[in-house]
Amino acid sequence: MSSQNLIKMANEIARYFATEPDQALAVNGIRQHIKSFWTPGMRRDLGAWQEKHPDAVLHPLVLAALKEPEGAT
Template identity: 55%
Template sequence: MSSENLVKMANQIAHYFDSEPNRALAVQGVRQHIQNFWTPAMRRQLTQWITDHGHDGLDAKVVEALG
């Protein structure tokens, strides 16, 4: 899977939690989803993308969840 596709998917997960008024719960939801449903290879690839490109293009909740 391309890194750009992973970024898009991560952002979609974050946007799902946009309606959660408690930011900490929203970030936890993003973190939990990525942990539960993404393979370790997908998580490593997204982490590598962040290393190479920074946080540009990623929802802040994703950045915080991966922090």
């Protein structure tokens, strides 16, 4: 899957979870969704892309989900 498709999907997930008033719950929801529904390769590709393009177009909630260790609140 292309990086552009992964970015689009991740940002769509973030827009859905952005309606959650508690940012920690939103970040955890994004992280859990990606863990549950994305393949390990998709997760690796998005993380690798983000490391190469730290100032790129990922939604801030996605960036937080990628940065925070699982279970952090």
